[in-house]
Structures are given as C-alpha cells and as structure tokens.
Amino acid sequence: MSTGHAHGKSMPRKLAFATIPLSLLVLAIKLAAWHLTGSVALLSDALESIVNVVASIAAFIAIVYASKPADHDHQFGHHKAEYISAVVEGVAIVVAALLIFREAAAEMLHPTMPDDIYLGLGVNVVASLINGVWAYVLIRAGRAARSPALVADGKHIRTDVVTSIGVVIGLGLALATGYAIFDPLIALAVAAHILYAGWTLISESVGGLMDTALPxxxxxxxxxxxxxxxxxxxxxxxxxxxxxxxxxxxxxxxxxxxxxxxxxxxxxxxxxxxxxxxxxxxxxxxxxxxxxxxxxxxxxxxxx
Missing domain, CATH: 3.30.70.1350 (Cation efflux protein, cytoplasmic domain)
Structure with a gap:
C-alpha cells in the first residue's frame, strides 16, 4: 500500500475521532445558553447537539470498521458500513426534529419571554461558528475521500448551524417585538427543516446500500x-x-x-x-x- 493511499484512508478516521470531543464541547456551550435563558428554541438547538454527539460516535465506529481489509466473510470489503452509519445518523436527525416539535408545541400553549437573551445568543453564536467551520472541513474531506459517513456527519453538523441561525432569528424577533411566541414558532420551523434534512440523508444512504451505479x-x-x-x-x-x-x-x-x-x-x-x-x-x-x-x-x- 502506498503512503499516499494509507494517508487517504486514515484521514477520515482522524477527522471522525476529532468530531467526538468537538461535538461534546458544542453541546456543553449550547446547554449553557439554554440554562441562561430558558428558551425553548435554544433547548431545541441543544437537543440536536445531543444527537450530534451520538452520530459522531456512530460515524467514527463505522469508518474504522469500513477501513478494515476484505476477509473470508466479507470478500468485497466492509465499505457499506459507512452507509449504515449514515442511515443511523439520518434517523437520529429525524428523532431530534420530533423532540423539538414536542417541546415547541408545549411552549406554544404558554409562551414566556426568555431571560438574558443577549448573553444566551452570544454563547450560541460561538457554538455555531465552531460547528460551521468543522462542517465545512468534514464535508470537503469526506467528498475527497469518498466517505459517506464523514459527509453525513458534516451535513448533520451543517444542519445544526442552520438550526442555530434560526434560533438567533427567532429570539431576535421576540426581543424586538416583545412577543414571546416567536421563540416556539422558530423552534417549529427549525424542526421542519431538520426533518427534511434527515429524510434526505436517509434516502441518499439507502441508495448506496442498494448498489447504486456510479454517478x-x-x-x-x-x-x-x-x-x-x-x-x-x-x-x-x-x-x-x-x-x-x-x-x-x-x-x-x-x-x-x-x-x-x-x-x-x-x-x-x-x-x-x-x-x-x-x-x-x-x-x-x-x-x-x-x-x-x-x-x-x-x-x-x-x-x-
């Protein structure tokens, strides 16, 4: 095996492993933002970050397994393990969306204005910047290495960034207008977006499991x-x-x-x-x- 080829196979594994502590850091930041404000929109953002942690662990395990050489029982290799991970990640995204729907629907009945909105938004923006940069790195590297699990992880984190942007807009509207209803409303909109992203990811990954021809x-x-x-x-x-x-x-x-x-x-x-x-x-x-x-x-x- 050439050095270049070996590096190409190890790079997705290193990035997938690095995603785990990074996702834990982002989760901690978002939980802090929710604790400061009590915002259901920020809670929805934190819920998705919990899924990010689980998904990053699944992606790492899948990439390690997929990189194993062919053996007697898997004579064409273990490559499809990455598609399984991507499907699991898509399902996790859908579950996160449903959890957000539940929290937002409950808050719609009795909306309350969050506390310390400025501080909460500032903390959340820091987490979003970290996620945005890392999502770009994962998607670009995953496409170069043809790693479905790495690309899926990057897309999931990018979805989290969109979630955070939606949360910032919703809380900004609540703050500007004085209407607390914008907090759960934006959480519902974010959940709808996440649900679509999860379904798209599942569809693409199932295509890989079904032996789709070359693009x-x-x-x-x-x-x-x-x-x-x-x-x-x-x-x-x-x-x-x-x-x-x-x-x-x-x-x-x-x-x-x-x-x-x-x-x-x-x-x-x-x-x-x-x-x-x-x-x-x-x-x-x-x-x-x-x-x-x-x-x-x-x-x-x-x-x-």
Missing amino acids: PDEAEALRRAIADNAAGSSDVHDLRTRRAGSAAFIDFHLVVSADMTVGEAHDICDRLEGAIKTAIPGSSLAIHVEPEGVKAHGVRVRIE
Missing part, C-alpha cells in the same frame, strides 16, 4: 478510459458498476480475436485496469475476456 461524471470518465485504452480488442459490453463508500466495483466483457494469445489479451486487460484505476481511484475490476462471435449484452462502449 454520471464517473461513468463518463470510465467510458473514456475504456475507449482510449482498449486497442487490440473489438468490443466491450455488459458494463456494470456500483459504488460502495470509497470503493467502486466495475465489471465488463472484453471481446478479442479468437486467435489472440492469452498473453496479448492479458496485456490489454492490464492497460485497461491501470487507466480505469487512474480515472476512478479505489476501483476494483473484474474483466471477462471472450472471443469474437459471442452475443453481446448490456451496456456497450465504443472502442476508438
């Missing part, structure tokens, strides 16, 4: 790599792909002349494998070589 940009890069490096063969067909976290699985049939030697066909396969792995890092290939005259099936690639 259009990667599919085009794959076809280009095959077309430019299949000289000596006459056809490529039955092309199939699937993405599993940082890994991509690709298989296709390569048609060659019936009188071509095994060595010559092997050289073409080696050339294709090198080009495809450059175009799609982390890919695993299965190439079936067959003689001309066999009926073609599935997706075909025109060889140039």
Whole structure:
C-alpha cells in the first residue's frame, strides 16, 4: 500500500475521532445558553447537539470498521458500513426534529419571554461558528475521500448551524417585538427543516446500500478510459458498476480475436485496469475476456 493511499484512508478516521470531543464541547456551550435563558428554541438547538454527539460516535465506529481489509466473510470489503452509519445518523436527525416539535408545541400553549437573551445568543453564536467551520472541513474531506459517513456527519453538523441561525432569528424577533411566541414558532420551523434534512440523508444512504451505479461524471470518465485504452480488442459490453463508500466495483466483457494469445489479451486487460484505476481511484475490476462471435449484452462502449 502506498503512503499516499494509507494517508487517504486514515484521514477520515482522524477527522471522525476529532468530531467526538468537538461535538461534546458544542453541546456543553449550547446547554449553557439554554440554562441562561430558558428558551425553548435554544433547548431545541441543544437537543440536536445531543444527537450530534451520538452520530459522531456512530460515524467514527463505522469508518474504522469500513477501513478494515476484505476477509473470508466479507470478500468485497466492509465499505457499506459507512452507509449504515449514515442511515443511523439520518434517523437520529429525524428523532431530534420530533423532540423539538414536542417541546415547541408545549411552549406554544404558554409562551414566556426568555431571560438574558443577549448573553444566551452570544454563547450560541460561538457554538455555531465552531460547528460551521468543522462542517465545512468534514464535508470537503469526506467528498475527497469518498466517505459517506464523514459527509453525513458534516451535513448533520451543517444542519445544526442552520438550526442555530434560526434560533438567533427567532429570539431576535421576540426581543424586538416583545412577543414571546416567536421563540416556539422558530423552534417549529427549525424542526421542519431538520426533518427534511434527515429524510434526505436517509434516502441518499439507502441508495448506496442498494448498489447504486456510479454517478454520471464517473461513468463518463470510465467510458473514456475504456475507449482510449482498449486497442487490440473489438468490443466491450455488459458494463456494470456500483459504488460502495470509497470503493467502486466495475465489471465488463472484453471481446478479442479468437486467435489472440492469452498473453496479448492479458496485456490489454492490464492497460485497461491501470487507466480505469487512474480515472476512478479505489476501483476494483473484474474483466471477462471472450472471443469474437459471442452475443453481446448490456451496456456497450465504443472502442476508438
């Protein structure tokens, strides 16, 4: 394994681990803001941060497990563990939204003006700044490493930032107008946003568990790599792909002349494998070589 590849695999693990103490720090800050004010909106923000702590621990465990090499019982690796973590995180977001709905609905019946709003808002803004920077780091690094769990964790934290912005707006309106009802109203709006974000995350993660094909940009890069490096063969067909976290699985049939030697066909396969792995890092290939005259099936690639 190259040093660069090893670093690429360890980076998501280090970031996921660092997220745990950071999420605990943010939770403590938000609980302090709620304790100072008694605001239901700030309580809703703190509730989501509790979910952040649980989700960050789940993401770390999933990334560690997913990085394990293939073994006898998991011969294609453990990559899909990250999708499971992302689904769990999506469910946790939905649970947080429902908890916020419950708290806000109760407060709607008897709204009260929070105490020490300025101090509470100041404390909450500090937590939001920490979350905003870290969410950007996680999403960017997760996409670069093709880590669904890291991206999901980053999106969850980014949702928390949106929650905090909504809370600041709601408390600002309550303070400016003197109407305490803005506090639970903004909490309800925030809960609706979180619910949507959680559902979106679950949908995307389930797609990964269902062996979704490579996205259009990667599919085009794959076809280009095959077309430019299949000289000596006459056809490529039955092309199939699937993405599993940082890994991509690709298989296709390569048609060659019936009188071509095994060595010559092997050289073409080696050339294709090198080009495809450059175009799609982390890919695993299965190439079936067959003689001309066999009926073609599935997706075909025109060889140039």
